[in-house]
Amino acid sequence: MAGFCTRGKLDTALVNRFASDRVPVFLMQTIVIGHKNPDMDAIVSALAYAELKRLTGVSGVVAGRCGTTNERIDFVLGKFGFKAPAFFSDVRPRVEDVMDRDITFARFNSPVYEAMLQIGEKKFRGLPVVDDNNRCVGMISGFKISQYLFPDLHELGSAREVQASLSDICKTIQGHAVSGSLDSNESSYVLRVAAMHSSTFRDRIGELDLPRTIMIVGDRFDIQLLSVEAGVRALVVTGDLEVGEDVLELAKTKGSTIIRSPHDTATTLLLARSAVTAGRMSYSDFESISPEIPLEEAKHSVALSSQFAFPVIDENSELLGILSKSDFLKPVPRQLILVDHNEMSQAVSGAADVPIVEILDHHRLGTISTETPILFLNRPLGSTSTLVATCYQQAAVPIPPAIAGILMAGLISDTLNLTSPTTTDVDREVMKDLSRIAGIDPGTLANEIFSVGSPLLTLSADQAILADCKEYEERDLKFSVAQIEELSFSHFPEKRDALVDALEEYRSKHHLLFSALLVTDINTQNSFLIVRGSELYTKHIDYPEIGTHLWQMDGVVSRKKQLLPYLSNMLGRMA
Numbered sequence: 001m002a003g004f005c006t007r008g009k010l011d012t013a014l015v016n017r018f019a020s021d022r023v024p025v026f027l028m029q030t031i032v033i034g035h036k037n038p039d040m041d042a043i044v045s046a047l048a049y050a051e052l053k054r055l056t057g058v059s060g061v062v063a064g065r066c067g068t069t070n071e072r073i074d075f076v077l078g079k080f081g082f083k084a085p086a087f088f089s090d091v092r093p094r095v096e097d098v099m100d101r102d103i104t105f106a107r108f109n110s111p112v113y114e115a116m117l118q119i120g121e122k123k124f125r126g127l128p129v130v131d132d133n134n135r136c137v138g139m140i141s142g143f144k145i146s147q148y149l150f151p152d153l154h155e156l157g158s159a160r161e162v163q164a165s166l167s168d169i170c171k172t173i174q175g176h177a178v179s180g181s182l183d184s185n186e187s188s189y190v191l192r193v194a195a196m197h198s199s200t201f202r203d204r205i206g207e208l209d210l211p212r213t214i215m216i217v218g219d220r221f222d223i224q225l226l227s228v229e230a231g232v233r234a235l236v237v238t239g240d241l242e243v244g245e246d247v248l249e250l251a252k253t254k255g256s257t258i259i260r261s262p263h264d265t266a267t268t269l270l271l272a273r274s275a276v277t278a279g280r281m282s283y284s285d286f287e288s289i290s291p292e293i294p295l296e297e298a299k300h301s302v303a304l305s306s307q308f309a310f311p312v313i314d315e316n317s318e319l320l321g322i323l324s325k326s327d328f329l330k331p332v333p334r335q336l337i338l339v340d341h342n343e344m345s346q347a348v349s350g351a352a353d354v355p356i357v358e359i360l361d362h363h364r365l366g367t368i369s370t371e372t373p374i375l376f377l378n379r380p381l382g383s384t385s386t387l388v389a390t391c392y393q394q395a396a397v398p399i400p401p402a403i404a405g406i407l408m409a410g411l412i413s414d415t416l417n418l419t420s421p422t423t424t425d426v427d428r429e430v431m432k433d434l435s436r437i438a439g440i441d442p443g444t445l446a447n448e449i450f451s452v453g454s455p456l457l458t459l460s461a462d463q464a465i466l467a468d469c470k471e472y473e474e475r476d477l478k479f480s481v482a483q484i485e486e487l488s489f490s491h492f493p494e495k496r497d498a499l500v501d502a503l504e505e506y507r508s509k510h511h512l513l514f515s516a517l518l519v520t521d522i523n524t525q526n527s528f529l530i531v532r533g534s535e536l537y538t539k540h541i542d543y544p545e546i547g548t549h550l551w552q553m554d555g556v557v558s559r560k561k562q563l564l565p566y567l568s569n570m571l572g573r574m575a
């Protein structure tokens with residue numbers, strides 16, 4: 001941009017570029033998200049429920065996850081043509097969620113007049129100042145500009161000086177050169193108004209610093225001529241009045257620039273002073289903020305600062321937005337729908353700081369409380385996938401075949417293909433429907449899923465204990481229970497010691513009473529249980545102890561319905 005515009009509008013292409021770089025956040029974003037360390041059911045129910053929302057006309061819905069997928073999940077997503085849900089490490093509101101992206105700014109090399117127009121029009125207290133690479137290099141305040149235009153009494157001498165280019169001065173007064181060149185290099189000029197009698201003027205002109213002088217005058221030809229003769233840098237003729245022919249002739253040889261201004265002398269003088277660049281008026285010791293900072297953290301530093309607004313900049317100092325104190329009052333444009341969990345300890349980081357508007361689950365009730373009434377669907381079914389399928393039926397929305405496929409996978413994984421004691425008649429009915437819609441036999445799909453990526457074979461011990469690990473809190477005691485499903489125990493002996501060690505490392509790192517891992521053979525429907533933790537607790541385990549920290553649990557396949565109630569009951573016995 002050339003650096004001047006009369007209407008005070010800045011480069012809209014540039015502003016639009018800022019605005020389109022990131023997702024427009026004025027839209028409410030609803031994230032459908034499963035628990036940490038997501039399993040198949042958490043991933044596919046998020047995808048399928050988000051799709052149901054879209055199919056029923058809700059906008060801004062996105063399926064999310066807060067952990068990595070495993071080989072089995074990737075296999076199922078690939079088979080039915082889905083991408084993994086969007087990853088969210090933390091959903092806490094950040095600066096970028098509420099900042100103003102429609103940025104008004106001043107350019108470093110543009111006249112401050114332009115900034116004044118913006119400040120006046122938008123009623124801002126000031127503006128960020130950017131360089132040619134859109135990097136924020138300073139801040140400019142309305143207060144500082146007014147101090148410059150109306151200096152203190154003891155600084156009145158400076159009131160006639162202007163640091164600007166002749167070209168910017170000409171543009172700012174909306175004038176045009178009728179003779180000589182318009183230098184675009186910034187220089188220090190002295191503004192003079194020739195109001196005195198020509199004889200007085202003649203006596204005094206010699207005292208002036210002529211190469212720096214810009215003489216402002218009306219159609220007083222004698223003064224015009226005297227000025228050019230003396231060698232002023234420029235002559236500004238106000239009110240669009242005439243310039244004498246002989247003056248124009250002389251200016252050519254003397255090298256003075258002659259400018260005609262459409263405004264009267266008083267206005268011309270004021271405008272000429274505001275040709276000073278915004279960069280000259282800006283201060284560089286300003287506070288900026290990064291878009292990723294959580295709002296809670298930003299609140300503190302913003303509250304303590306006297307700065308009127310905060311430029312939001314990226315790692316290259318590029319200006320992305322403006323954060324004002326009032327932005328903290330904006331509603332956060334993000335809300336959550338939790339699927340396959342209802343305990344805060346299992347939810348995505350930051351969930352407590354974002355409204356939860358729905359919960360779809362099939363687990364025990366945990367620790368969540370909400371500020372407003374919400375849709376809370378918790379049914380003791382085999383999987384959340386089953387519940388999501390019933391939601392489609394209730395909404396009378398036909399389940400797309402690919403959605404039916406992934407819901408089958410969620411149901412198969414959670415119920416070990418309808419064999420777990422958690423399986424209900426509803427699960428069996430829904431499986432039939434899904435199988436018909438997807439055109440796939442559940443047994444065939446189950447074999448495909450479980451033969452992919454044995455966790456014991458494909459994961460390290462550290463990864464295996466985390467793959468499907470859930471943390472619980474009960475009676476102020478924290479513990480974790482993970483589960484691995486295998487087609488046989490054939491890989492267990494070789495991994496056993498490493499799993500026992502990894503589990504203890506995890507327990508102590510997370511300060512848990514105990515950490516448990518259930519390794520289930522889905523063919524024989526038996527499990528091994530590894531528990532690391534206080535002996536005050538583990539001594540109550542009355543299943544056959546077949547090794548150090550290792551118990552055999554025949555017929556136990558469900559963490560939720562069999563193992564968790566058992567472990568929880570023992571907590572009571574400890575007390």
Ligand SMILES: [Mn+2]
Nearest residue numbers: 041340384414
């Ligand atoms: Mn589940």
